[in-house]
Amino acid sequence: MxxxxxxxxxxxxxxxxxxxxxxxxxxxxxxxxxxxxxxxxxxxxxxxxxxxxxxxxxxxxxxxxxxxxxxxxxxxxxxxxxxxxxxxxxxxxxxxxxxxxxxxxxxxxxxxxxxxxxxxxxxxxxxxxxxxxxxxxxxxxxxxxxxxxxxxxxxxxxxxxxxxxxxxxxxxxxxxxxxxxxxxxxAGGCKLTEPGYAKRLKELLEHKEMPSINDLEILRLGRHFRVSDKAKIISCRTAEETAEIKEYLTTKDMIFLAEDFKGSMVIIVGEPTEEDIEFAARVTGRYCKGRDEEKVKIKYGYFKKAFSNQIEVKPATDEEIDEFILQN
Structure with missing residues (x-):
């Protein structure tokens, strides 16, 4: 036959x-x-x-x-x-x-x-x-x-x-x-044809020659900010995204949450500087219910470990968000 x-x-x-x-x-x-x-x-x-x-x-x-x-x-x-x-x-x-x-x-x-x-x-x-x-x-x-x-x-x-x-x-x-x-x-099944994903992947390859599988999966989720050559910030948009992105994080990744307000979980992946960490805290402030406050308290620490750090920051402005965000 x-x-x-x-x-x-x-x-x-x-x-x-x-x-x-x-x-x-x-x-x-x-x-x-x-x-x-x-x-x-x-x-x-x-x-x-x-x-x-x-x-x-x-x-x-x-x-x-x-x-x-x-x-x-x-x-x-x-x-x-x-x-x-x-x-x-x-x-x-x-x-x-x-x-x-x-x-x-x-x-x-x-x-x-x-x-x-x-x-x-x-x-x-x-x-x-x-x-x-x-x-x-x-x-x-x-x-x-x-x-x-x-x-x-x-x-x-x-x-x-x-x-x-x-x-x-x-x-x-x-x-x-x-x-x-x-x-x-x-072409609905291929992420490479999706403009937002493609732009993020191209940007990632410019900064990291050998991305991990987790790096590639994270590209699908949240708002992405390139703050330095070796570090990137991701702000989750929904509870569903927050739950899914946790599957791809490691104990080397840093998590940020507003202390007194509900809002987005923010992550830094890579090797952040002190300035990157401060900006991640400010992004956290921008995407929480306290975004209009003069100052907000942000707690942060490594994934799956106790949040042993706290910082008080002014939430990021829309102009700063626009400067660093990788648009979809």
Whole structure:
């Protein structure tokens, strides 16, 4: 029986591509990639809807090295889509033998994304993957030259599609026809495409060559302030953020809380100076109920240790906040 590996991002297009090939009587196994910037949650949900098994490949470390220095550069934010797709195809190609599969399916659509899915980019990805004769793009196959799989009769070309451009009409009609629901927006699962996260990551890499996993996770949470080359302040916005960020803190990180007023938990990560510590206290004052007071008492100490320090400060002004905050 013919067998294919379908690269499943968790979005609609890759799910439809897998379903289209499955409906030709071909066995399809989903392959999903996990990194520091995207995970398998959506892929798990989507493959259940089309009833195919899913294998998860964790390539976090290798992918992060690629993100820091992509051969083909970035998209609109800090997303190296061409290099990322190439790496995924290479990984998937190397799994063909393991799963005794004949070819690879992707959900790419010609010209859907102006930089990473134009004809030149698709050809680059195909060539540099190392498995150019094993790649099938079912959703736009009729806009491309026939593949080896079509010419040899493994796949019926007449049952493939000719979708092109940024419209989602055909995909949405197919989703309704096949009962595929609750699918995410395009690129919705990759943090590298989110402007706020991308800006924070780019800024972090300028100050820290080897960020930890915790550093990367913290980028998603709170308001961030760059106060010096080796220290950054984070102010939590909600109780939910406060609870989540604690999962990524260490006993080297310093916590600040207003003594007499409810308000934001503030953190310093890195190696702060005395001036950085004072400004963190002032940020704490700004985001507590005592922000309009002339002075507020701030207690602080290291995470999971007693707050053994106290300082009285004037809350930071809006002008100071604007000077140091990393805007989303």
């Amino acid at each position: 013919t067998k294919a590996l379908a690269m499943i991002s968790g979005g609609l297009d890759s799910t439809l591509a897998a379903k289209l090939i499955k409906d030709q009587g071909i066995e399809v196994i989903g392959i999903c990639f996990k990194s520091y910037f995207f995970g398998p949650k959506n892929a798990i949900k989507m493959t259940k809807q089309i009833d195919i098994p899913l294998e998860i490949v964790d390539f976090s470390k290798e992918h992060f090295e690629l993100v820091k220095s992509p051969k083909h550069g970035y998209g609109k934010n800090i997303n190296p889509c061409i290099d990322c797709h190439t790496m995924m195809l290479n990984y998937t190609g190397k799994l063909l033998e393991k799963y005794e599969a004949d070819f690879i399916i992707t959900g790419e659509v010609l010209n859907q994304r102006p930089m990473s899915q134009n004809r030149i980019s698709l050809d680059i990805v195909k060539k540099e993957s190392g498995f150019s004769d094993k790649i099938l793009r079912p959703l736009c196959a009729k806009n491309l030259n026939p593949t080896k799989m079509e010419l040899e009769g493994l796949v019926d070309r007449e049952k493939l599609l000719d979708i092109s451009g940024r419209t989602r009409k055909v995909q949405m009609e197919l989703a309704e026809k096949w009962g595929i629901v609750d699918y995410p927006s395009p």
